[in-house]
Amino acid sequence: MSSATHRLSFWRLVIAAIVAIAVASGGMFAYQAWASTQAAPAPDPWFAAYVDVTATPSYEFESATSESGKEVMLSFIVAATDDACTPTWGTAYTMDEAAVSLDLDRRIARLQQQGGDVAVSFGGLLNDELATGCTDHDALVAAYNSVLDRYASTTIDLDIEGENLSDTAAGERRAAAIASLQQSRRAAGDDLAVWLTLPAATFGLTEDGTTAVAQMLDAGVDVSGVNIMTMNFGQSLADGETSGEASIRSLQETHRQLGVLYEQAGIELTDATLWTKLGATPMIGQNDVEAEVFTMKDAVTLNEFALEKGAGRMSMWSLNRDTTCGPNYADVTRVSDSCSGVAQGDLFFADVLAEGFDGHVASSAKTITTEEPADPSDFVDDPATSPYPIWKEDASYLAGTKIVWHRSVYQAKWWTRGDLPDNPVLNAWETPWTLVGPVLEGESPVEVPTLPEGTYPNWDGTSIYEEDDRVLFDGVPYEAKWWTQGDSPAAFSSDPDGSPWVPLTSDDIKAIADTTTSDESTTLAPASTEH
Template sequence: MLPESHASPDRKRRPFLLLVLVLVALLGVGGYVAFQLGGDDRAPVANEPAPETDQPSTEAYQPWFAGYTDLTATPVFTFETPDSESGRDVVLSFIVAATTDACTPTWGTYYTLDEAVEGLDLDRRLARAEQLGGQVIVSFGGLLNDELSTGCTDPARLVAAYDEVIDRYGVSTIDLDIEGGNLRDTVAGERRAAAMATLQENRTAAGTDLAVWLTLPVSPAGMTEDGATAVSQMLEAGVDLAGVNLMTMDYGASRADGDSMAEASIAALQSSHRQLGMLYRLAGIELTAATLWTKIGATPMIGQNDVAGEIFSLADAAQFNAFAQENRIGRMSVWSLNRDQTCGSDYVDLTRVSNSCSGVDQGDQRFSDVLAQGFDSRPTSAAPIKTTEEAGQIGDLTDDPATSPYPIWTEGSTYLADTQVVWHRNVYQAKWWTLGDLPDAPVLNEWETPWTLIGPVD
């Protein structure tokens, strides 16, 4: 996301070569964006497993809402004294590398942590927020500057830099907003993942928690290849990801003609849910569809988006929130609390993004109030949740020819377009002629498979 001190707040995107090579080996065989165990009426998503009837336990489902605010934005946003309960918990943005020393954490390159005491009055404001019952999360990265791992190549100094921020502000949840050049730099991604693994290991040994969220670009087709690589790097390093927060915004040409921003955002979550399950499977971790939903977060850009003509309305917010509640995603955020108000009469060009208003007529409503509905837990309640293997809960996927409505897929058979088969208790339909392509092959993008998931075998 762009810092709000700039006119255009938020975008996101993209290597994935390693993962592709893994897929090839296994099978023998993605705009610029800043951010179900569903009912039977949802549209099928290609290669998504049949939904289980399970729901995550109360302990494993602690949905929370916290809006982003840029500490370096002008005018200054008083996050410490929110006007409504939905503004109580905040994601403070962005910690980035200093321009003079890549291993020194700063707020937007403008203030070191010590300089922020006076320059941003930050320590007093944080104390006031805590006094009023608020909780804070710190976000590292954003679009415009270097995230710490991008430039700090010394592993020990890198861990120390993250530690300094986490300890200084006493947070148990951090947000890694990785986009642009930071996301394309896969070597930096490996350093970042290793640092996160070390931080979690050290805190576990000390009896404390550290929840790590990855905030990534998304389109209606799902995460970009670079985003999927970032997830894979974290899992391979042994990081217990709290979840992946998707920046449901700035879709550009990836949004289908006629689709509302809510519809495009719902499609983005559905596609990413399938991708996330695939990435966990490749990492050797089987999770139920319900648990995967708890590991998804969403951050719409309210009102006018950076892309001209993209407007996320209050009606979109209500529809998107209903979907998020129904599918029990783990986190909802918003870009940004600074913008959650109608523009004044002196702001005449509503097609240009403002850093202090939404660009739409909100009346007396707040986007944050609408999007926060149902997200009643708090970040500190969710932080202790650990990821556990769930292969035993997924059940027997053996297909029974006697009860299957279509032939069971076999590797040596050829299938013409529109042919339907059964595989692992799901019905699939061929999009084109195919031979030897697994219906549930772990592919990142739906266009990579010749099969469309129709739904589970009744």
């Protein structure tokens, strides 16, 4: 676990063509594949906190007293310093040595006797993940396989960060080995879930992170999910933003990125399914960035958001640290391996974060990703049920303008023209549009506030208007930006920069109505949006 700061697809074109056919035929379109292809039910979301196996003092995960500690993510399996294809626990113990020195096998068996379970995490920040140094494909597959067999784990967690993440060749070796491993185990009737645990900022995954996901998908790995490290946000943290709020922003951006990555891989998944493929791992209490602290309130915030969205997994770093530091630990701003650095009272982060995550690691490993082709009707926008105008390729949009595209509302971040609102870009700064949310059931066009007849002259195509002159057009007040004659205010919606007219804001209209008269006739009335 890190404790340090760290192509339009073919199917998109196919969908566009299908939508065009559907519209051309008046919307009467039937294609059984859209209805018959159904994804398997999503497993219940699960919680498994990380346990640092080699940390001192040793954490007794086998003595869990609450349900939140019954399933754990043991970390980290890494390459031996003298043989890159030999798995070890933190380079300190081979699996046989851990069985003797740490009594690890017996402790795992004891946890399983009590209804618990373990999964194994490979990698971390400090040492080489197996694929970084092991260049022989068969030996690498055998190394992963030996760990899963030893601990009877159905889930492999690849915590890839630091130099392990930036090594592209290692990423390709890792993806090829995991694809072979998953295919062979599934062919033998065994489950294998593959989770990627990756560093993230509030803008989502880094470029190396998105590359790691793409490598897995390109290799044919059925990726169960991406678990992001919602910690140590550093400079991407906004002023005044809490760790809980930053974690939510990071999840939202990673969800968008994950949709793009699957789209680029030619795999269509719904937003809901993509959320089941997301997990979050905060660093509880004091983070490595001194100013960042993940509090109990942040834990509640993150848990509620993740449950609302249907995230598939919740973890934390780490169970070793889930306790208030003792009086002898003088500087709580310095990260400890054995306490959180915050006053927890009688509460445990594990209990708060695990609330509602009632599934199990083993049962979730049975899930196989099933493609979910989109219904073409989801891409047809109806002006009568859209709160804002439908996006047009030849129209210009000022910053703050809201439009509807493919049944979703977008808002312009800056002036834009011809930029597709749902263009699949991996980084948010590559698009001028922000996805606000879906068009809701029962919505209709937003009413445009107007002023009563006579407040200003009605626009006349033969009249000359100077800068700052005001007119009414279908009751909507406009102000001239410069000298004009014959230019209709209606042109503003399609060319706001080129139009000499700009509509007054809602606040301006209300202020004018309030100050001109108190008569009931001055109340604002909705205007037709058809010019």
